[in-house]
Amino acid sequence: MAMMDNANQPLSFAADEVDASQPDPLTGYRRFQLGAFEFSRDEYFARVAWPAKGETHSHLIPADAFLRAVMRDVAWGFFYGWVNFDEVIGTRNHYGMVDLYAGTFNGVLKQAGVDYLETFESPRIMATFKAILHDWVNEGFDPFAAPEETGSAFGRKHGDNAEAIERFRVATQRMPGLPDDSPLRDDLPVNRQFADVAQDEPEIHAEPGFAGELHAFNLFKYLSRSDVTWNPSVTSVCKASLFCPTTEEFILPIFHGNDRVEWFLQLSDEIVWEIADKNDGAPRARVTMRAGDIAAMPADIRHQGYSTKRSMLLVWENATPDLPQRYESGELPPYPVEF
Ligand code: PHB
Ligand code: FE
Numbered sequence: 001m002a003m004m005d006n007a008n009q010p011l012s013f014a015a016d017e018v019d020a021s022q023p024d025p026l027t028g029y030r031r032f033q034l035g036a037f038e039f040s041r042d043e044y045f046a047r048v049a050w051p052a053k054g055e056t057h058s059h060l061i062p063a064d065a066f067l068r069a070v071m072r073d074v075a076w077g078f079f080y081g082w083v084n085f086d087e088v089i090g091t092r093n094h095y096g097m098v099d100l101y102a103g104t105f106n107g108v109l110k111q112a113g114v115d116y117l118e119t120f121e122s123p124r125i126m127a128t129f130k131a132i133l134h135d136w137v138n139e140g141f142d143p144f145a146a147p148e149e150t151g152s153a154f155g156r157k158h159g160d161n162a163e164a165i166e167r168f169r170v171a172t173q174r175m176p177g178l179p180d181d182s183p184l185r186d187d188l189p190v191n192r193q194f195a196d197v198a199q200d201e202p203e204i205h206a207e208p209g210f211a212g213e214l215h216a217f218n219l220f221k222y223l224s225r226s227d228v229t230w231n232p233s234v235t236s237v238c239k240a241s242l243f244c245p246t247t248e249e250f251i252l253p254i255f256h257g258n259d260r261v262e263w264f265l266q267l268s269d270e271i272v273w274e275i276a277d278k279n280d281g282a283p284r285a286r287v288t289m290r291a292g293d294i295a296a297m298p299a300d301i302r303h304q305g306y307s308t309k310r311s312m313l314l315v316w317e318n319a320t321p322d323l324p325q326r327y328e329s330g331e332l333p334p335y336p337v338e339f
Contacts, residue, residue: 044062082257178215191310248313
């Protein structure tokens with residue numbers, strides 16, 4: 001999410017921090033090494049390999065899904081807690097250090113002892129992930145776009161799409177549209193699925209002496225023009241309370257395992273959430289949220305959302321320092337309310 005370390009940093013990377021092969025003569029893609037992990041891709045799949053029980057184990061992820069997940073991990077600076085690319089591969093943020101794991105949070109692989117975890121300094125894993133995006137994202141593919149609004153991720157290497165993976169990320173200081181704060185982005189077109197969203201702005205009448213201290217904008221209009229999906233951006237900041245609205249279409253490219261409680265307020269349309277145990281991935285619930293519904297996502301689960309029609313979601317995050325330790329130690333229960 002945009003509040004994290006790497007938000008608004010250009011997607012450049014220190015080449016000397018990245019261990020990459022020469023391009024494969026057939027597919028054109030490079031292989032990347034990070035500790036004992038190896039990343040490679042072919043026309044359809046990303047392959048992640050790691051050592052376990054004296055052998056090399058590997059896991060395939062469709063290239064489009066893999067690139068969408070890595071794009072989120074990079075853009076959000078590894079986010080809060082766990083970013084699972086799928087049931088096997090993911091990262092855990094220790095804020096300065098990052099775990100990369102295979103199978104560690106998959107009950108079956110963990111029990112079979114073929115899991116593997118390695119911890120890296122954040123800049124190093126960030127540089128590798130950025131280099132993978134630069135090399136593996138082909139011309140025409142936008143990992144932030146809904147599938148209907150982007151070209152294909154597949155095939156042999158053809159061109160690149162630095163513009164899509166380096167696009168400006170919203171990082172609001174207080175509220176969009178204030179002087180010196182993030183812009184309202186009226187230059188972006190209204191999305192095809194939000195053609196019915198009113199485009200008027202509120203009138204602001206400040207009492208004498210309060211001009212410049214009162215501000216308002218049309219959040220629905222703002223979101224109707226979002227050109228990215230599944231990318232909550234900090235859009236209001238009040239002490240540790242961060243409102244992070246986002247527009248959603250198709251599938252959240254990661255399963256997020258949170259290290260704190262977060263709240264979802266469904267602003268429009270409908271999202272179905274698959275909820276699973278944070279540690280082993282066992283299914284726990286399916287939650288259908290319709291416009292106006294609000295839910296607290298507990299601190300001991302992972303979740304992935306599905307949105308058929310593009311929808312608007314407000315993610316409400318709590319940036320109070322020390323929350324991860326307070327949940328991990330059991331000082332705080334994993335849910336916000338005792339019924
Ligand atoms: C989440 O993991 O809470 C999350 C991430 C991205 C979104 C929405 C929710 O777009
Ligand atoms: Fe989450």
